[in-house]
Amino acid sequence: LVLDIWFTEKHEDKQGITLKVKKTLYSGVSEFQKIDVIDTEAFGRMLLLDGLVMTTEKDEFYYHEMISHIPLLTHLNPERVLIIGGGDGGTIREVLRHPSVKEIVLCEIDEAVIDVSRDYLPSIACCLDDPKVDIHIEDAVEYIKGQKNAFDAVLIDSTDPLGPGVGLFTEEFYTNVKESLRENGVMAAQTESPVACQKEFKLINALLNKVFSVVKPYFAPVPTYPGGNWSWTFCSQGLQPEIRNEALAIELEKTSKYFNRDIYKAVFAVPNYVKDLMALPKAVK
Ligand code: SPD
Numbered sequence: 001l002v003l004d005i006w007f008t009e010k011h012e013d014k015q016g017i018t019l020k021v022k023k024t025l026y027s028g029v030s031e032f033q034k035i036d037v038i039d040t041e042a043f044g045r046m047l048l049l050d051g052l053v054m055t056t057e058k059d060e061f062y063y064h065e066m067i068s069h070i071p072l073l074t075h076l077n078p079e080r081v082l083i084i085g086g087g088d089g090g091t092i093r094e095v096l097r098h099p100s101v102k103e104i105v106l107c108e109i110d111e112a113v114i115d116v117s118r119d120y121l122p123s124i125a126c127c128l129d130d131p132k133v134d135i136h137i138e139d140a141v142e143y144i145k146g147q148k149n150a151f152d153a154v155l156i157d158s159t160d161p162l163g164p165g166v167g168l169f170t171e172e173f174y175t176n177v178k179e180s181l182r183e184n185g186v187m188a189a190q191t192e193s194p195v196a197c198q199k200e201f202k203l204i205n206a207l208l209n210k211v212f213s214v215v216k217p218y219f220a221p222v223p224t225y226p227g228g229n230w231s232w233t234f235c236s237q238g239l240q241p242e243i244r245n246e247a248l249a250i251e252l253e254k255t256s257k258y259f260n261r262d263i264y265k266a267v268f269a270v271p272n273y274v275k276d277l278m279a280l281p282k283a284v285k
Helices: 060-074 090-095 111-120 140-146 163-168 171-180 198-211 246-255 261-266 272-277
Strands: 005-011 015-029 034-040 044-049 052-056 080-085 103-108 133-137 151-157 181-190 214-221 229-236
Touching (some): 015 111, 044 111, 060 090, 060 181, 060 246, 080 090, 080 140, 080 163, 090 103, 090 151, 103 140, 111 133, 151 171, 171 181, 171 198, 246 261
Parallel strands (some): 080 103, 080 151, 103 133, 151 181
Antiparallel strands (some): 034 044, 044 052
């Protein structure tokens, strides 16, 4: 008997991402959500939370390189970094490539995501036990309230604005993130797909604009996410996103799968349909 099993993540009951399944490796329900790891033909092992694709072995590099190197290279000397969510460990792995970083605090609400990632996604979770990493199992909405002037960079590696992730997409939360930043601190958040999640993308950007003085969305492919094109948003209280450590950018470029210095500049290009969404002006002759 040859099994022909396919997984589909349905998006708003209108479209879907469909992958051929080799095997289900793990299925469980934590205090917060359903967790699955599926081995797929095309993208290797894939982590699902409440049935939504969080990461896969084959395309995780776009997401984790983008959420880390774009904001961190803007900062001259990031030493203390907070990652919110990110229990799979992919963002930790990339942040550790910045030698100035002395401490990474991972604030993840669901310890089970960390445990499952350790067991089934070793190439992504490889650095969760690095001595520079301090893991807090706590809701970041509460954790961030007690953090003032504490971090050089905050990276919001959250799930979608659903279930346990909802509180990470509010003006109050972003205000607390801003207050947790040291002088010249930078923030980057995953901000949904400009193709498939336009309502969410627009709303998140409007909230960020209320809180931060510099708000710059940037874009890259993530083939297994809805729309295939994803966004993150860089925020600061004055620093514009630009490479401030050229030597490190060159080092990262040598061994990254997506990041290079041309990509750094290109990711901030805003397509016209996104300018329309954000009510930004287009070129006028
Ligand atoms: N629709 C998927 C959004 C998931 C964003 N977070 C992914 C976590 C990878 N570390």
